[in-house]
Amino acid sequence: MRVLQIGHSPDADDLFMYYAIAFGWVSHENIAFHNLALDIQTLNQKALQGTLDISAISFSVYPLLFQEQCLLRTGVSFGKGYGPKLIKKKGKSLKRNFKVALSGAHTTNAMLFKIAYPNARIVYKNFLDIENAVLSGEVDAGVLIHESILQYDENLEIEREICEIWCALNKQDLPLPLGGMCIRRSLPLSVAIICEQMLTKAVKIALENKSLLSKMLEERNLIRVDSNQLETYLNLYANEDSISLSQTQLNAINALFKIGYDYKIYTQILSVEDCLIPLEYADFRNS
Template structure:
């Protein structure tokens, strides 16, 4: 059976799926096909149920829960760190609502976290591809930018200042919970048996990379967008860790709280029962 696995062309996702792509583990007769695309495009494709397995933003899950279940592995969580709003010069966070902010997509968890931080959906923003946000801020096309992925480690090299780290804000607000950003989902129409088997294979792939870090990082460097190996390794460690192997109770609690807070502010529709496979 062919299984399309759609994910971002980033070093952390490449690290997670290294063992599958290089046949380092038993894939139990399944043929896995990589599909690479930015996270906002993947969110939109998930609305249509395009791929059997896909990375999505946790923000997008309520919109696709009729078609997909969350896999118990593959989480990207910011544990006292996460997406940041950056600018050329420091300014008071109370001024954020009056600034034009570049964002990487309206279904991203970073965008929902920013809405929660501002306690509003009404602010001035412009959707820009995530890898063009830092240049847009530097060139003065926007006042500030909401950065995700490797930009969280490279923005200082570009001469930018952090206005707020939303992962740190969430950690303090929730007294120690990680900020749920991304997860892997699997289509329900595959059936329970296939869903469970694929879940086990994907979990084994993540565990293999963590146990064979050097070779997996070397592979992931191809997707690290000009980062040094040291920075790429640090970034991968931020988003591929024990919570990625399994959400655990702490991760599940974080997702429930994140979505409930958003629902209370009418930022998302009703939250379905969250099923983990």
Template sequence: MSEKMAVTLGFSPCPNDTYIFNALVHGQVPLTRLSLAGVQLEDVETLNDWALQGRLDISKLSFHAFGHIRDQYALLQAGSALGRGCGPLLITGKGDKPIDIADWKIAIPGTYTTAALLLRLYQPACRHLVVMRFDRIMEALAEGTVDGGVIIHESRFTYRQFGLHCIQDLGEWWEQATGLPIPLGCIAAKKTLPIDVREEIDAAIQASIHWAEAHPGEGWDYIRAHAQEMNPQVMQSHIDLYVNQYSKGLGEEGLHAVRELLRRGAEARLFPAGADLA
């Protein structure tokens, strides 16, 4: 057998990603053509920035970021966060703020997040955007340092505890506008990797999900070790929401949704029209 190709892999510490990748990174999924030379768990905007630099071979990233790098990275079929009823939320607090939402100071969880892309598509006039880590946005709203915020991940389950309320479910807006599920995040691999290596990592991610389903509860130490929100019910809700049929394979509808998001983003000149997904 020829020597395995060593590749680097990155994904977020959120429960859906640690659930998906647990079996793969802990050797429960056999690899024949490749080996993992390094695994990085980072905030999605850090991964987006790294993808723009071409730092990792295989990485989770926002579909917004993918719009900027699809000439260098190929979309994999497995591991995506895409679905219905799972989009980012535009929220606000009770303090005084400008009447026109275009004048609001709005916190976004990263320049290249799909949350930021959806906000720009929903309200193109919004320009006073403040970039901050996703886990700081609710606190900033509660303190009144911003007028609104776009929240993702576990925050959508806990924002009411901060006395905050939802102005617009951006995923719901997308679904009503297009009839399609909302593409949030994906796994992409460098196009310089051989096709058979890309195919193997794709199959391995899918196998890792099947292993997690067949061994409920066995990955909880790993999931809990990296989660921002420690409440078991919140973590399980997060997994249930973001790990679904599209995580195992995008399928025709999933690919249609991805192409539509990229088309609209390019039409709005938020990134250039680019190469196809593969």
């Protein structure tokens, strides 16, 4: 039995898409997973370091690690007219060099924010601490992610949606690429293909058994929102579009990579099609 280390965030969509495996609904005779729930910036850092076999990541970090990691087609989260929110205290005017709290240097929202607000003074915090940092006056503004976008203090208001920045930069009607998954290239290709199949099946089964799985996650206190908010959040980020990358989603990722190159965040332009596991290997191997 090969046991692989897999990292995902503790937010509801990642838990929902993975836990069909944790609950034993999806399994394999030769492969098992040991899962770790970590905040997205820690996952990005671990992916850069190659310390996990499989990890959830921000799409924006992938060009920095593509030589060591392949992208998986499944477990993806996109924003279609919604996503992270730049918030501030109601009535507050932000100066050009306002102080802002972001959830991590390698997150997609951080990349887009830094392009739109090059003079902002950035501090990085755990995403759970950003709202209080704004309320306390420690920072002038903050970017809320995950379930925090659903409900926040009544003394706060939205300054700008990150998806607005995305739309202005890509100039196309494309969804905002937020989170995906990667797998170490050093794993045998046959193992990587099986892992992608298992994770894809887990997302499918989760969606087919949405009510039951949601109830089980709630009963085990694995999520931070109530049942109504969970339903809303899963509809946004863990849905039919999360099962496997579509051509529109591939186009969106390529647009993100090009924006990063144009703004000198990346040293070369990647084509996402070249970053995926070559599934034809399985057919060739078994032919």
